[in-house]
Amino acid sequence: MKKPRFRIHTKLAVTYLLVIAIILLLINSQVIRALEVNYLADQEAKTLANANIIALAGQDYLLSDYEQTVGFIKWYGEQMQSRVIVLDRQGRVAADSFTEEWLEERILSFEEVKSALKGEERSGVHSLKNGERVLYAAVPIVRAEKTAGAVMLVTDLEEIYANLESTRRLMIFSSVIGGIAALLISLLLAVQLTSPINKLAAAVRKVSEGRLDQRVGINSKDEIGLLAEDFNEMAAKLEEADRTLRHFLADASHELKTPLSAIKVLSQSLIDSHEQDPAVYRDFLQEINSEADRISALVNDMLQLTKLQEPDNTVQFSEQQVGALLKHITGLVSGEARRAGVDIMVHTGSDGEIIWQLNQSLFTRILLNLVSNAVHYTPRGGTVSVTADIEGDFLLVRVKDTGIGISAEDLPRIFDRFYRVDHDRNRETGGTGLGLAIARQAVLRHGGTINVQSSPGEGTAFEVRLPRTQ
Numbered sequence: 001m002k003k004p005r006f007r008i009h010t011k012l013a014v015t016y017l018l019v020i021a022i023i024l025l026l027i028n029s030q031v032i033r034a035l036e037v038n039y040l041a042d043q044e045a046k047t048l049a050n051a052n053i054i055a056l057a058g059q060d061y062l063l064s065d066y067e068q069t070v071g072f073i074k075w076y077g078e079q080m081q082s083r084v085i086v087l088d089r090q091g092r093v094a095a096d097s098f099t100e101e102w103l104e105e106r107i108l109s110f111e112e113v114k115s116a117l118k119g120e121e122r123s124g125v126h127s128l129k130n131g132e133r134v135l136y137a138a139v140p141i142v143r144a145e146k147t148a149g150a151v152m153l154v155t156d157l158e159e160i161y162a163n164l165e166s167t168r169r170l171m172i173f174s175s176v177i178g179g180i181a182a183l184l185i186s187l188l189l190a191v192q193l194t195s196p197i198n199k200l201a202a203a204v205r206k207v208s209e210g211r212l213d214q215r216v217g218i219n220s221k222d223e224i225g226l227l228a229e230d231f232n233e234m235a236a237k238l239e240e241a242d243r244t245l246r247h248f249l250a251d252a253s254h255e256l257k258t259p260l261s262a263i264k265v266l267s268q269s270l271i272d273s274h275e276q277d278p279a280v281y282r283d284f285l286q287e288i289n290s291e292a293d294r295i296s297a298l299v300n301d302m303l304q305l306t307k308l309q310e311p312d313n314t315v316q317f318s319e320q321q322v323g324a325l326l327k328h329i330t331g332l333v334s335g336e337a338r339r340a341g342v343d344i345m346v347h348t349g350s351d352g353e354i355i356w357q358l359n360q361s362l363f364t365r366i367l368l369n370l371v372s373n374a375v376h377y378t379p380r381g382g383t384v385s386v387t388a389d390i391e392g393d394f395l396l397v398r399v400k401d402t403g404i405g406i407s408a409e410d411l412p413r414i415f416d417r418f419y420r421v422d423h424d425r426n427r428e429t430g431g432t433g434l435g436l437a438i439a440r441q442a443v444l445r446h447g448g449t450i451n452v453q454s455s456p457g458e459g460t461a462f463e464v465r466l467p468r469t470q
């Protein structure tokens with residue numbers, strides 16, 4: 001038993017997992033980025049607005065009254081949770097809500113400050129030495145329509161980043177949980193999907209080992225279900241073909257056995273006897289000879305039938321004169337018919353000669369079998385009529401006799417190999433029981449059909465229909 005190197009459900013599960021992982025990764029990173037951008041934009045807008053409030057509200061004394069300024073920016077700074085720094089026109093620190101001495105009088109030259117002193121508010125994210133991120137937002141203080149200085153707000157961003165971080169953790173956590181659940185589901189699905197395939201594979205293996213009775217019970221309506229149906233059909237056909245072959249072999253052996261044992265008995269008795277009369281020898285040898293003829297006829301028919309069933313054996317067609325051909329065929333059995341006291345009549349329905357695409361030797365074989373059967377199974381004084389007509393796109397050939405007929409019970413089986421209605425009687429007539437089987441195969445080779453109608457005691461009619469184009 002061969003084992004696949006990678007099983008389909010592993011491949012499926014791995015594929016599912018990869019797809020899910022990629023999707024989750026993309027979603028997570030995009031969401032986190034969008035969140036960060038959003039939060040920051042929000043914070044910047046808010047901080048700038050706050051800075052503007054201070055710059056406007058304190059417009060009149062921010063740069064003139066230090067005490068008042070410090071009180072003012074301390075109160076606002078606390079409300080806004082920001083450090084507030086007031087700068088003069090040169091960017092020198094005039095007041096700081098944290099009142100840290102080292103900062104007083106220093107000139108700050110951040111881009112945000114420069115920009116604000118030029119009259120344009122601006123904000124930006126900065127990293128401090130200790131790694132903390134802060135937001136700088138600077139706006140101009142306008143006095144008498146001139147920029148008199150700037151207000152800068154410094155807001156801690158760590159809370160935002162901490163929020164982002166915990167959101168990220170939450171997303172990763174749920175992604176992992178979701179991924180595991182998806183993996184389990186996909187594994188389950190994959191196993192469910194591949195189990196009928198494995199079932200089928202096992203059945204195929206058994207059939208290839210010769211166990212043709214295998215059928216699979218998969219009733220799904222998908223491709224695998226269809227495949228299973230096809231498999232069952234194929235196995236049934238194989239089984240049927242196998243059975244047919246075995247029956248054929250058994251029947252053929254049985255048929256050959258009878259004349260062979262006759263030959264054996266006849267020759268053995270000649271060997272054992274002390275008979276001196278050559279006439280007796282001649283008698284025995286004649287019987288042996290006719291049994292040998294029987295064997296030869298059987299083997300011939302069997303070979304013909306096998307050849308006709310060979311799919312590679314292509315059949316050539318050519319234009320034939322049907323009337324002339326029928327006359328020739330009936331001529332071949334005329335002597336026999338005369339001896340049996342049976343009349344044969346040939347009639348072609350149309351005025352002129354019918355020309356049809358046929359394989360001459362197969363057509364001859366079909367009609368010779370039908371006509372000689374008709375002669376065989378028609379008592380003295382009867383008639384066999386052979387007619388040919390064109391019926392639509394078909395050549396219709398009828399072989400009709402006034403003979404013994406075939407019972408309804410036997411009728412469906414007469415085309416079977418070796419089937420004879422009256423086995424013992426037919427042995428005398430010399431038939432092999434293969435004539436109709438051969439005729440049927442030859443008709444099929446022409447793409448045609450063969451039918452029979454019969455009433456016991458009244459007669460039988462065979463109809464062969466051959467299409468115009470093969």
Ligand SMILES: Nc1ncnc2c1ncn2[C@@H]1O[C@H](COP(=O)(O)OP(=O)(O)O)[C@@H](O)[C@H]1O
Pocket residue numbers: 369373374377401403404405406414419420421422426430431432433434435436437460
């Ligand atoms: N025209 C017919 N009238 C009556 N029985 C027939 C006729 N043709 C065929 N049969 C029956 O069908 C059987 C099969 O025919 P066939 O295959 O030609 O075998 P066989 O070698 O016995 O002629 C014959 O044995 C016979 O019983």
Ligand SMILES: [Mg+2]
Pocket residue numbers: 369372373431432433435436
């Ligand atoms: Mg026959």
